[in-house]
Amino acid sequence: MSSAETDIYMDNAATSWPKPPAVLEAIQEFFANAGGNVGRSGHSRSIESSRRVSLARETLADLLGAETPDEVIFTKNATEGLNLAILGLAPEGGRIVTTSLEHNSVMRPLRHLEEAGRCTLEIVRADGNTGEIDLEEWSAAIRRGGWCLAVATHASNVTGALLPIEAMAHRAAAEGVPMVVDASQSAGHLPLDVVALGASAVAMPGHKGLLGPSGTGVLYLAPHVDVPPLIRGGTGSQSELETQPDFAPDKYESGTLNAMGIVGLGAGARYLSEVGVDAVYARLTELTRRFRDGLAQAEGIVVYGPDDPAASIGIVSVNVEGIPCATVSRFLDDESRIMTRAGLHCSPAAHRSLGTAPEGTVRFSWGFDTIEEEIDVAVAALRNIAARRAEAAGVVG
């Protein structure tokens, strides 16, 4: 039996839980007072729905520092945004430069383009533990000539290690190379200013750090970026035309929107604006420090990620020597109701960079709601599992 009181949810990097009460309230309010289809009809409930979605778009634009809400495209997740941006900006016959810490939401579209013979792929090695990447190597790869696209994650979803994304984006911009940023783990977790970043596209889920429900995502597209949509269809606008509108956001948002999800996401973004994303970052850093300190010098426990908690983003991966990570994760859930994610986290490349492929790691990831006591319980549970293993090994040995 699951209980919200006793559960220790440490899988916020997969999806955040719980959501702020305001998110649930906004969804209920949507169905009570709106509920019509967004942008489709002129009647009151349709307009009420459109108003709420538009306000959510504005809230997100403000949170991300976009110049206008038209740069905020609603998607069903980060993956859809990444596919839209990558496939749209892919240099036919050219090169794509990326890092060794990418999630499969980036790697699979890239490998698809490579296999189809549409682009060649160049992977610049980044350190899975620290997020460090040789910027000269990154620049050299971009500068190698020909039509090029750069794609990089802001933070590793395995260790939380932050990459020097601003510097990487500025290097790409200096060479006139468009860049796609995967902000899946960073959005809502540390301040992000898309204009200052200067990337062509920034994709993020709505259901992780932005605290919205699943089925939501955001793609920031810079005003000068004009790429084809992933799908085409009804938008409620230019109904007399049988061709796709050429203006954002309608160009990229065909079919009925996930209005209730977007409204919930808007409430999550508003919550973050009120709390302050810098405060969230400070909080996550504090929790990471407590967890890492708790595991310092623990026998039989390997901790991955940057030594400096501020160089990561609310994620710590660990392994208990001699026990498969999936077993550790099961022990944690069965014995202590601690929920983690074991395995490769959809990021085989990142695990290879970390030296943890093919087994993977147990990943702990905090959220705005995680408290110190929960961190302490997790530390004690992990130490206990490792101690039991050492004891058993001793008996056997």
Place this chain on the structure above:
Amino acid sequence: MKWGGVVSFFASEHAMRAERVLERAELPARLVPGPREVSPNCGVAVAFRWEDEPKVEEALQSKKIRYEAIHRFDLDDEEGAGSGRVLTGETA
């Protein structure tokens, strides 16, 4: 309320945003089903008082809201939105 003008939009998203911008600028405005004579582009338009036209235009432009056109349009709430008619061919 006598509405003397309407703004037409390509996307309803922009109409919603325009409504908020005008509200924040304290310019009376309301969303109305887009009169067919004005624009078939999206379902809704924003009605405003014609005497506010310069301020409406300035507010929308300063907030970078994309609109199709501003029309002189007679729309009277008392008679219902269906009574609206284009007075002249002039657009702002």
